[in-house]
Amino acid sequence: MENELNRSEKLQMVGQLAAGFAHEIRNPLTTIRGFIQLFGRSNKISDEHRDHYGVILKEIDRVNEIISELLNMANPNSVMVKEETDVNEVIKGIHFLYQTEVEWRRGQFTLELEKLPLVVIERNKLHQVLMNLVKNSLEAISVDGHLIIKTYSLPEEKKIFIKVIDNGEGMDERTLEKLGTPFFTTKESGTGLGIITCFRLIEELKGTIEIESEKNEGTTFTIQLPVEE
Numbered sequence: 760m761e762n763e764l765n766r767s768e769k770l771q772m773v774g775q776l777a778a779g780f781a782h783e784i785r786n787p788l789t790t791i792r793g794f795i796q797l798f799g800r801s802n803k804i805s806d807e808h809r810d811h812y813g814v815i816l817k818e819i820d821r822v823n824e825i826i827s828e829l830l831n832m833a834n835p836n837s838v839m840v841k842e843e844t845d846v847n848e849v850i851k852g853i854h855f856l857y858q859t860e861v862e863w864r865r866g867q868f869t870l871e872l873e874k875l876p877l878v879v880i881e882r883n884k885l886h887q888v889l890m891n892l893v894k895n896s897l898e899a900i901s902v903d904g905h906l907i908i909k910t911y912s913l914p915e916e917k918k919i920f921i922k923v924i925d926n927g928e929g930m931d932e933r934t935l936e937k938l939g940t941p942f943f944t945t946k947e948s949g950t951g952l953g954i955i956t957c958f959r960l961i962e963e964l965k966g967t968i969e970i971e972s973e974k975n976e977g978t979t980f981t982i983q984l985p986v987e988e
């Protein structure tokens with residue numbers, strides 16, 4: 760019994776330390792990402808260098824992803840606070856982060872946002888979900904790729920809807936069945952943690968997530984979030 764307690768105390772301590780480090784690493788990383796993105800937009804650089812900037816951005820995102828996982832594992836409740844949130848603003852932030860990368864891949868990233876009621880949620884969780892979905896979509900598209908995020912609300916049902924739509928490679932039956940299994944990935948350097956994290960976070964936000972996908976046609980993720988009075 761005493762050993763158990765020590766063990767959980769130790770785990771808690773490691774968790775707190777990890778969360779502390781994670782924050783310290785994330786802040787400078789955000790600055791680095793911002794500047795790299797800025798450089799990447801300059802028309803003075805060659806296409807080759809533009810590609811390199813893309814790689815740097817992707818690697819920074821990977822580190823960020825791992826840090827998010829660490830923070831979630833360390834102590835989800837202390838990191839996440841509920842805030843009155845305009846979901847469209849969160850989406851605009853995601854669009855800003857990923858538009859350049861979609862364009863690098865010769866695709867388009869557009870928003871179709873309807874006015875939404877505010878929701879009181881842990882904003883970071885939604886941000887993380889949308890980031891994971893957009894990343895998957897942009898990895899799934901090729902030339903003439905199109906990524907759309909749509910929002911609308913049904914006031915009578917007190918729900919808001921977010922659709923992340925791509926016309927990328929889509930998924931076959933087998934992939935769809937396996938979706939949400941930890942570490943399931945069809946990518947060479949995938950982690951297979953994105954979708955399962957989305958499922959968990961959406962559940963924590965008391966929402967639902969639905970997937971429609973057709974091989975070689977595209978994929979649509981539909982998130983429903985409740986609007987509470």
Ligand code: ADP
Binds near residue numbers: 891
């Ligand atoms: P990872 O992206 O690291 O592979 P994820 O959990 O994010 O892990 O996704 C798991 C798998 O689901 C992907 O490897 C891919 O096969 C499939 N997938 C997810 N989103 C899409 C999408 N928008 N289009 C096509 N396949 C997708």
Ligand code: MG
Binds near residue numbers: 891895953
């Ligand atoms: Mg992914």
